[in-house]
Structures are given as structure tokens and as C-alpha cells.
Amino acid sequence: MARIQPTTAFVSAFLALLANTMLQSPAALAHGGSKEKALGIQVETLAKSTQEWDGDTLPAYPRSQPEIQILRITIPAGVTLPLHTHPVINAAVITKGRLEVQLKGGGTREFGAGEALIEVVNRVHFGRALPGSEVEVIVFYAGTPGLPVTVLTP
Known part of the structure; x- marks a missing residue:
């Protein structure tokens, strides 16, 4: 050679x-x-953690082709989302309103505009836009092609 x-x-x-x-x-x-x-550039860390919003450790990433999906979700004031799970790691930033998230049979947390949260993975929960104003949230999902980011629970 x-x-x-x-x-x-x-x-x-x-x-x-x-x-x-x-x-x-x-x-x-x-x-x-x-x-x-x-240069006047400002960088602010909104969230950095190895844990979900309730304190549990995040799962490992899947060992396949990654796919990032970013959604803007608007929830009218007072509306409660159905029970659901997320099979992929995701994080969100609340841009407007107040969101309450609750585990089925467990803990509850509230997040307001400007706050970030790291969602629970593979656990049943729901969210609710608190009365007074709609909630707008930008959610970043780290999944894989073909894998849903949200699964409704019957």
C-alpha cells in the first residue's frame, strides 16, 4: 500500500x-x-437535563436513523388534552399561556410562558391549558422515521 x-x-x-x-x-x-x-449575541439555556419533568431519568436514544420534528401546538384556554404517551424524547418551550401537565395517577406541574420542560417518555399523562388564555408551545421531538411522537391512550 x-x-x-x-x-x-x-x-x-x-x-x-x-x-x-x-x-x-x-x-x-x-x-x-x-x-x-x-458581537452582542445572547445565549440562554432554557433546559439541560438527563431527567424528565417529574424527575425520572430519560431513556436511551433509539439506535436507528434519527429524525427531529418540531411542532407548534396551540391549545385553547381551559381545554384538557386526552391521555397520551410519547414514545420519543421531547422537550418544549411554552411561548404563551400556562400549561398544567399531570401523570395518570401521579404528579402535576405547571409551566408558563418562557419556561421549558422535558417531557415524560412512555408514561401516560395529559396536559391542560389553564383558564384565561390559550397555550402555545413549541415541541422538539427526537425520534426515528415512522415512529409516532404521540400515542393516544384508550
Whole structure:
């Protein structure tokens, strides 16, 4: 097998890039680093967790082709969603109103505009738009092709 010899220019460029990367602080390489701040870019973490909203640990991701789906869901004031499950990991940001979520036979939490939640997976629950205003929620689903993101429970 023939061996490729890198040119001196390539090696010098690679070493310069590596050195520059290693000298950067982790904060400079992450969202919210000094370069973003200098440009006036603001980064706010809305949710980061290994747990669902009720404290249970998130399940492992499926070992297949990932598919991301993002939905805007509007629920009229006072409307209760039917019992359902989510077979995929998902997270949401409430953009308007107040949403109450409740496990079948279990815990309840409320979330308002600007708050984020990491949904429960494979457990029966429902949501309810509290009286007063409709709820708008943006939901990010991390599933796989052909797998539903919500399954109604009879």
C-alpha cells in the first residue's frame, strides 16, 4: 500500500490549527463564549437535563436513523388534552399561556410562558391549558422515521 506523505505546508497549517484550538478556553468554544458576547449575541439555556419533568431519568436514544420534528401546538384556554404517551424524547418551550401537565395517577406541574420542560417518555399523562388564555408551545421531538411522537391512550 502506498503511503501518502503530507507536505510541510500541510503539517505546519495543521499544527497551527491544533495549537490555536488547544489554547482556546472551553468557554470560547461553547455557546456564549467571548466571541459571541463581543458581537452582542445572547445565549440562554432554557433546559439541560438527563431527567424528565417529574424527575425520572430519560431513556436511551433509539439506535436507528434519527429524525427531529418540531411542532407548534396551540391549545385553547381551559381545554384538557386526552391521555397520551410519547414514545420519543421531547422537550418544549411554552411561548404563551400556562400549561398544567399531570401523570395518570401521579404528579402535576405547571409551566408558563418562557419556561421549558422535558417531557415524560412512555408514561401516560395529559396536559391542560389553564383558564384565561390559550397555550402555545413549541415541541422538539427526537425520534426515528415512522415512529409516532404521540400515542393516544384508550
